[in-house]
């Protein structure tokens with residue numbers, strides 16, 4: 456048995472296992488980069504077998520295996536387990552003559568392995584994860600030069616593992632970044648209180664819809680809705696109840712409108728809905744359903760029960776008319792509804 460210089464390895468079963476798990480390498484497929492290093496180790500050490508062996512909790516698992524058709528063996532059959540417990544290359548000139556290993560199946564099998572040399576795989580923070588080892592069918596030794604090369608190759612294995620970890624981290628960061636970007640896009644398009652589309656995103660949608668309508672000529676309607684005496688709700692019951700009332704209104708809209716319709720929070724207590732493929736008479740029926748839903752769904756947690764009412768302006772969506780003119784007409788219809796006593800819909 457002999458040693459050469461190599462990084463000082465710390466083998467602490469639990470900590471080393473934890474360090475190994477951080478690389479996420481166990482049970483990954485064979486990869487040419489690791490196979491190459493094992494192949495070079497076999498060549499440099501003139502050995503028929505070379506392994507990149509990682510010490511798991513109950514087994515040694517081979518990331519690369521040259522000349523041995525195995526991916527893992529039980530831990531109690533592992534020579535590498537001894538190799539990681541000491542600094543430098545661990546060499547067993549004849550496994551059959553070493554009481555610790557003579558009974559191992561690699562030694563007792565047909566065409567047994569007799570020689571072992573393993574360089575520990577030491578992480579930058581000093582944990583030994585396993586070994587890069589070579590084995591031979593005959594008892595022998597390993598030159599100092601070859602031992603140095605084995606250590607150098609072991610360091611390259613660690614570099615590959617570090618690279619993998621950096622790539623994995625980068626991949627994870629990209630996933631997180633994409634998720635944050637998606638959430639920001641949603642937030643940019645959504646009214647936080649009600650979860651409805653905000654005015655900005657809805658304006659874009661209206662312009663889009665206008666272009667579509669110009670092409671296919673389908674009827675569509677716009678419905679401007681404004682909760683009546685909402686200032687009073689705030690003043691009498693507090694801002695918190697006012698917010699709840701807005702949320703209730705949004706929830707009822709989600710129930711009343713069809714999935715193809717789109718409702719937005721246009722301003723404070725003002726909501727604008729687009730009803731594609733809908734004629735004015737059909738939209739009037741939808742508006743009535745909103746009025747009805749409000750009478751049967753008072754604002755939660757308020758006594759005596761507080762039922763909201765809403766005034767609405769309704770018009771067909773003429774794609775040939777500039778959007779601001781359409782919106783102004785809707786506004787006028789809405790204020791006509793207010794003037795006429797609220798809780799009603801006025802059609803332009």
Ligand SMILES: Nc1nc2c(ncn2[C@@H]2O[C@H](COP(=O)(O)OP(=O)(O)OP(=O)(O)O)[C@@H](O)[C@H]2O)c(=O)[nH]1
Pocket residue numbers: 648681682683684685686687689693694695696697698701722723724793797
């Ligand atoms: N709680 C709450 N109140 C809001 C919000 N946005 C706007 N408001 C309030 O909505 C009220 C709107 O009041 P007005 O524009 O006077 O209209 P109104 O009281 O609904 O009266 P009419 O529209 O004429 O029926 C104001 O008191 C705003 O402060 C909000 O996000 N939360």
